[in-house]
Amino acid sequence: METPRIDIWYGIAEIMDFGYPQNLSPEILKLYITQEGVRSPFSSKPKDKPVPNATLQVTGAVGWRREGLAYKKNEVFLDIVESVNLLMSSKGNVLRCDVTGKVLMKCFLSGMPDLKLGLNDKIGLEKESEMKSRPAKSGKTIELDDVTFHQCVNLTRFNSEKTVSFVPPDGEFELMKYRITEGVNLPFRVLPTIKELGRTRMEVNVKVKSVFGAKMFALGVVVKIPVPKQTAKTNFQVTTGRAKYNPSIDCLVWKIRKFPGQTESTLSAEIELISTMGEKKSWTRPPIQMEFQVPMFTASGLRVRFLKVWEKSGYNTVEWVRYITKAGSYEIRC
Template identity: 90%
Template sequence: MVDAFRMHILQTKDLGTCPVRQIGGCSFLYMRISNVYIVIVVSSNANAACALRFVVEAVALFKSYFGGAFDEDAIRNNFVLIYELLDEIMDFGYPQNLSPEILKLYITQEGVRSPFSSKPQDSRPPANATLQVTGAVGWRREGLVYKKNEVFLDIVESVNLLMSSKGTVLRCDATGKILMKCFLSGMPDLKLGLNDKIGLEKEAQIKARPARSGKTIELDDVTFHQCVNLTRFNSEKTVSFVPPDGEFELMKYRITEGISLPFRVFPSIKELGRTRMEVNVKVKSVFGAKMFALGVVVKVPVPKQTAKASFQVTNGKAKYNATLDCLVWKVRKFPGQTEATMSAEVELISTIVEKKSWTRPPIQMEFQVPMFTASGLRVRFLKVWEKSGYNTVEWVRYITRAGSYEIRC
């Protein structure tokens, strides 16, 4: 069956292959991660969303075990571990517990240490692995102790933009996630407050006083890590949870209204005859003057038959990349409220064949802006409550990245 699939992939390699397909009597669902195909084979009407999601989470789990890498070598080097993990995370086609946190309790890399085989079973404290796996708080181990109790919050947003050549915004949204790193003792209860509208309104109602002034934002949709009590979020609009230990993704959100775009791009591309093109791109940063963007890259597509290009830039460096068919302009540090331009002259090889109308792919942009959120989201508070009543230190960082930031030209 494996070979059947391999054959199929080889035959349909160049087509836009669809990730769910029926071959013979079986359905194959697959994902390609770097050079590895992960394939799920079913003969019944299985839950496709569940299967693909399982693949995503299993890969995340493998990565966390292998130290980040997931490729052919990692698989070869860990095949025993993979068998062991698969046995644990999937039983008869039903996904079981996939949290790395818990699995690492009893599936250890060396495997030699089998923590429970020697000790008598009955006198074990409730913190044992099997109860952990099946427990209501299946993601946190009990009895953790840290000298210094710290929480790190990272708000990472990516802005997606699709702008027409005339400068009208066709689509614009930001997807954000709140990454959390917890080093907290015991079983703490956490409560997170954001400056979003629903949360604030609710608070105002409860306290019977008007909401604090300041910018409030409206989140289109939020999804939470399984540790967040969804029923409570629905009824009380508070994000409360017992966090897993270490790093995890607390929530994801999406927002479409009131997004401040960090960059504006003004392209002008002129085709001068059949062998010359003139490209002018002006980029304006519109975030606060005290902030700056890092790793700004602007990719301007040019036709395949480009021979060479000469550039003039006000900031950074630009060059022609033949494999991407793009003019790539890089600016390492881009301060707020400034503008930069690149102008290039592109020479094309004249082709004998009638020039096919060139389909202009959009200009793409990459960047990171620290301490800036396109949505304006801010963390208002993070309360930690634990029965021992220790003090915690909270750290918050913001960063905005380019998602698919496309400007048609």
């Protein structure tokens, strides 16, 4: 026979103090909830291991990381993942554009390391040049909007020095999120032309240009070109990739597995519509939609200037940095 789990009550006591939230960190609460329950002395099951002293973890300055971690190879993986959102008019004017990004990290570091991340954000570079009493280096700078940090980031140092300093959690975590609305580098330009040739025929021409560097390439490019519901027959040609008509979504779906930078591809299609006896309703022309991933490219222009690791034992570390831009809501009116 088992009694209720008293370790859960300990965890609740740590969360609330006189009705006020005190500690909501899952990593700390896991240190309390370790027992299966208080067993009867007649139970044949083995006794539980003693509960670790979680109070030391809670009252310490770094509650999200436990002490005593050790790795044979100390590595840090940093990924900057961005989603670019676009709404463009049929004449090529940008109506709405922004980038939402995340800085994701995976740390396998021994001890209690202190990390410092430098980005090419405008405020950070200006603050750094001010502290060093010399002009900032030339190069593209960006302005980050709506920045939110993981709890491990030292906000006091960020407010005074504009540097991202932190003692990282072990394993994977999201270091920061941000948004950018100015100076967005669009990875693709889409130029559509749709002509209605009478009541039962249409002609569609779509040209897609990749604007990123010639040494880069996009993967999994999908262009969805809307057509009327009464489409009966399609005949099209593409310079790259494959295309087909999907009646379930009323779109021509054009797929390109690998799209090199600084190149262009075109789709030309003839659409035959079902002839109706009644009055023809005007077609609303939904926007063209795109899907893609561009490795080693950021639509915001964000770059990692440095990633430094300090630890009292002085071990060497290996740092890996990757960039990737994906399509969010990427639409072009036609």
